[in-house]
Structure formats: structure tokens, C-alpha cells
Amino acid sequence: MNTPTGRVIVSAAALSIALAATGCSTAPTPDGSGELAGASLIVGSKEFTEQLVLGQITALALENAGATITDETGLTGSATVREALVRGELDIYWDYTGTGWVNILGNTPSDLPDDLYGAVSEADAKNGIAWLEPANFENTYRIATSEQFASEHGIETMSDVAAYVKAHPTDGKVCAASEFIARDDGLPGVEHAYDFAFSEIVELDFNLIYTQIGDTCSFGEVFSTDARIPANSLRVITDDLGFFVEYLGAVTLRQETLDTYPAIADIFAPIAEALTIPTITALNGKVDIEGEDPRDVAEEWLLAEGFIG
Known part of the structure; x- marks a missing residue:
């Protein structure tokens, strides 16, 4: 697996919208x-x-x-x-x-x-x-980017993402939530499947990710049934190797x-x-x-x- 030198995981403050058990x-x-x-x-x-x-x-x-x-x-x-x-x-x-x-x-x-x-x-x-x-x-995991970024750089598939990040590591930042970062069917697995690694991971509360794609990060974790994808002009990147599980x-x-x-x-x-x-x-x-x-x-x-x- 091709891992860029100096890769870091940046954690935003522990922002969580998890509701306390109300009882x-x-x-x-x-x-x-x-x-x-x-x-x-x-x-x-x-x-x-x-x-x-x-x-x-x-x-x-x-x-x-x-x-x-x-x-x-x-x-x-x-x-x-x-x-x-x-x-x-x-x-x-x-x-x-x-x-x-x-x-x-x-x-x-x-x-x-x-x-x-x-x-x-x-x-x-x-x-x-x-x-x-x-x-x-x-409702499966997906990686998304902004429509503008995808159009400018010809990114349609995850294979395109892998090639782009390898060639442009300074643009290889991904926003993701803690669970996706740790799961085998999440970030580690998708990086392994496509033989690349994002150069930097920004760990955010999941609900903050949608507004930070195209700003804090070039890429981000999304859920496929989330209405914030079109609302934030994001493009869901095609999983051309079929990695993500049903x-x-x-x-x-x-x-x-x-x-x-x-x-x-x-x-x-x-x-x-x-x-x-x-x-x-x-x-x-x-x-x-x-x-x-x-x-x-x-x-x-x-x-x-x-x-x-």
C-alpha cells in the first residue's frame, strides 16, 4: 500500500451531536x-x-x-x-x-x-x-468531493481519486468521522482496495463533514442517502472497484x-x-x-x- 510520508490525522475538538440517553x-x-x-x-x-x-x-x-x-x-x-x-x-x-x-x-x-x-x-x-x-x-459509505473540484480535475471514480492524490498529495486531505476512520469497511479498507492513502485525515463530527468538503478538505466521507449531498453541491465518487459493502x-x-x-x-x-x-x-x-x-x-x-x- 502506498502511504505518503508525513501523513497525519488531525482531530477537531470532540464535537458530538450524540444525544444522551434520555430514559x-x-x-x-x-x-x-x-x-x-x-x-x-x-x-x-x-x-x-x-x-x-x-x-x-x-x-x-x-x-x-x-x-x-x-x-x-x-x-x-x-x-x-x-x-x-x-x-x-x-x-x-x-x-x-x-x-x-x-x-x-x-x-x-x-x-x-x-x-x-x-x-x-x-x-x-x-x-x-x-x-x-x-x-x-x-445507506452505504461513499467518498465525495465538491462538484467544482471534481469538474476541474476530472474526478469521477475512486481510481481517479487514488491517482490524483498520489500526484497531488497537498490536495489529498479527507474529512471523516472517527468510526469511518477505524472501520475495515471504511477508510482503511478503501485505501487498501485502491492502493493509496490520503495524505491527511481531518477527524470531524460526521454532521460537520458536508460543509467542510471543498473548504477544509478536498474529499470527505458521506452517507449515500444524505440529502446534504445535493444541498452542498457535492459529487459522490463512483466506487468503480465495488469496495463498499451493501x-x-x-x-x-x-x-x-x-x-x-x-x-x-x-x-x-x-x-x-x-x-x-x-x-x-x-x-x-x-x-x-x-x-x-x-x-x-x-x-x-x-x-x-x-x-x-
Whole structure:
């Protein structure tokens, strides 16, 4: 692997939008009825916008079915949320097939089965964790640059990025969040796959990256369903070697919880089907661009789709 001399990792101050676990509860349906009447469930999520929206969709859908919900959304980091689920500190949250395959199950990004969801759900069942049927959206990692920078330098693919950074190391700065910097399916893996290394890494809170691409950094980590990509005139760079793993969103919960409350699968099946890429991107944009509260966004969508009433 070609690593430039003097490469450094620059850390911005520990800026985190992670929400502290609130422990607040929402009431069940007023008459105590519903498929989950009498259930008490703890809903979690990771800290970024899409996860906050999905967490509130989950909480509201379960509440509508009669459950009493404790809101523990906004936890920092995939490992934190997963460990909380395994330990019984959470009952349910959304995760992604790529995270399941690489970070949870310990496989490599290059060792992908044809049916990633099937392989992840089957393997994780041995850990007592159930994966419900995935949604109709994928939110994978990508590298982006500004439209202006891409046009000026003819950058369309990650192979173009590798060649450009090798030839112009002073322009080889990338903005990324701590998790992406450390994950095998993130920065280390993509650098290895394309045989290059960014000359400098600026570690930022994920939500700051979008406005810093083209300013602090020539390149940056993004999520493919993020509405801030077009809002900030960014170009998502084509992963021409197919390095990035498929990240289908799916509800995860302990099997014992699903066995106790099998209606949970029925509740989320139509919700998952309705969550397409344009839909989740629009919901993310309502939070990140229009400044709406994730719970309000989730409730508005669920009501409009007829999933709650």
C-alpha cells in the first residue's frame, strides 16, 4: 500500500451531536389496546440523523400498537448500540447489513456472500439476534468531493481519486468521522482496495463533514442517502472497484423479544417496504436541511402513510 510520508490525522475538538440517553417514556394507546398492549420496550439508535429518524419511527409504531416505550435513541457508535442490545439494555434498533457482516460478525469486506442479508441474519441468529426483513433502501459509505473540484480535475471514480492524490498529495486531505476512520469497511479498507492513502485525515463530527468538503478538505466521507449531498453541491465518487459493502437497513432485536412479541415483525414489514431510497433521503433532509425534529418528521410520515392513527 502506498502511504505518503508525513501523513497525519488531525482531530477537531470532540464535537458530538450524540444525544444522551434520555430514559423518557411515551405512553401506550389511551385505551391500553393494541397488539402490544402491556409490552414495555426500550428503543435505541445510533447518533446520526437517519438513525434518529428510524428510531422515532420505531418508537411511534410500537407505541401505536400499545407498547410503553423508553427512548434511548442517539447513542454514539455502532458498537455501543449493539452491545446495549445484546446486554438487554435496549430491545430494538435499526442496523445495516454491511455493519452486521463486517463489524458485528467479523468478516472482511472482500468476502461477501451473494445474499448478504440472508447470511447476516442466519449467522447472527446464533448470537440470539433477529434481523427483520430489510427496508427498500441502502445507506452505504461513499467518498465525495465538491462538484467544482471534481469538474476541474476530472474526478469521477475512486481510481481517479487514488491517482490524483498520489500526484497531488497537498490536495489529498479527507474529512471523516472517527468510526469511518477505524472501520475495515471504511477508510482503511478503501485505501487498501485502491492502493493509496490520503495524505491527511481531518477527524470531524460526521454532521460537520458536508460543509467542510471543498473548504477544509478536498474529499470527505458521506452517507449515500444524505440529502446534504445535493444541498452542498457535492459529487459522490463512483466506487468503480465495488469496495463498499451493501448496507440495507433492517430492524434488529433479540430473538427472545421477537418470540414474546411476534407482532413486531408484522408491524414493521409494511414500514420497511415503504422506506425507499427517495423516501429516507427526503426524511433525512427534513431534519438536516429544514431543521425539523426527528420525532416530528417520523410522526408526519407514519400518519401520511397510514401506519399510525
